[in-house]
Amino acid sequence: MRGVFLNSEHLVTKSNHLIEARHRQSLTAREQKIILSAVSMIQPDDDDFKTYEIRVRDFHELLGIEGRENYTQMKEIIKNLMTKVIEIPREKGNGWIICNWASHVEYIEGEGRIEFGFDPKLKPYLLQLKQAFTSYKLSNILSLKSAYAIRLYELVKKWQHLGRWEVTVDQLKEKLGIPEDKYKRYGHFKSRVLTSSIEELNANTDITVSFEEVRKSRKIEKITFSVRGMKTKPDSKPKPSNELEGDLLNELNQLSVGYEINIEGYKKLLTLSYFVFNDNYKEELKKLIKLVNKRIDKNNDVNNPVGLMIYILTEKEKLMKQGYHVQKFDEHELDQSGEVIPKWFEDFKNGKKKEEALINPEEQEDLKAFFEGFRS
Structure with missing residues (x-):
């Protein structure tokens, strides 16, 4: 078991292929935070997965949660998490890898800890990454309340170095894990997912995001995101601005x-x-x-x-x-x-x-x- 404690300053590092995965069943915000907390405990020199331990008390403190789930509630969260699958595009573009996030998740009643094991199929996408990966501090997603905001943060963070990302509306819904029968009208998708998620990102993370709509005839076909980084988070120590020309x-x-x-x-x-x-x-x-x-x-x-x-x-x-x-x-x-x-x-x-x-x-x-x- 890893001798690494959960820390909001730890880095979440994922292959870009994993960032681009399709989420057929959307993960809840709590489920994503459990997964990403475990990802942040992987060390750059790990050559194989370990069983990663998350103490529920630490997890709640990082999330600012005052209440505590009981055993039945935690069991239900874990059971739901184990049913979620992802589709990862193969590196050569010839198909997809379909797998679960976890090989096993255990909640030890009385000890207040979760043991998380990743599916072995995820090794190329989480271990010893040298190129085509995205990293960010765990703290950036812990304060996000919306599951869609967490997912959108990862997607636009991947494109931060270019400052721009264009994607079709249908592809974006797939990546966010939105079912086909939900938010069929673009106006509902825009107000309930897109705009609200971007407001969360701009208020709570290290990037600033805006978007433009690309029309084909009268229909919104694509979204073009603009993303800027290196802004100071509200809870971070501010960079001295009076020295820029001083x-x-x-x-x-x-x-x-x-x-x-x-x-x-x-x-x-x-x-x-x-x-x-x-x-x-x-x-x-x-x-x-x-x-x-x-x-x-x-x-x-x-x-x-x-x-x-x-x-x-x-x-x-x-x-x-x-x-x-x-x-x-x-x-x-x-x-x-x-x-x-x-x-x-x-x-x-x-x-x-x-x-x-x-x-x-x-x-x-x-x-x-x-x-x-x-x-x-």
Whole structure:
């Protein structure tokens, strides 16, 4: 059993094929939250499913529920959950995989805990994902009341990097798990599902969503969603806005050697550094500038210093979203007479084993991205 406790800051990471699955029978909000809580307990290095334990007390605290289900109510929730199937599009586009979310779910009366086991068919879509996946903090869906809002959040979150997603009304209903005989009139679907769900997302999650209707003749055939990320959630620590054109930009430009950080580059650096390092974002930006300065002074092979810094922070952001621990920039590197990349990492790059190069596996991708950034 996993030694991982439920935490709203944990990441939910799913293959995009799983995000795009058809939900023939819609999951309730409670059922989705149980599943996604279990998904958030999967670790990036897991090579097989475990039995994931959710303590009902923790689950209720995260949801802000004051009452408690009794054994009969919990048994009914689990029984209903076990009847729900999903249809996942195969990677090569030739058919579907139809399976349940769970291989088993147990509620242990008297101990107040749920044991959740995933269907083995879901392994390629939840374990050791390297590409074509979507990640978000569990906290984003815990405060959503509507089952449709939770599902819509995942669907539009997948397209956040492009900022736009177009889908037919019929396809959207399928993905949301709306039965064919429900909300046949578009006006009912729009008011009772679409508009209300988007209001929930904009009020409670890390994205802002809007939509436009695409008509064919007089009928609404498609929906085009616009999605923007990186906004501050209401319960999150706000990013300091008074520094966008203030003393910090001047201070960073005083540190830079032979180049200037303009306001657009600064906004990107500030946003990325705050996301990755939180309260330490100022000091880490200063250290990053010093590292780039040393690279320029030593090798003179950096044509776009600001672009390089944005690249490094973007790679660190990607690693965070995959669940890796991202280290601060090493103070000791600044004392190595212009030596930006440690020798032991050069050894690793040149083919020595991880053990010989003294590299922590969790840091491998982070440092590789760091090194590749200086080569670009």
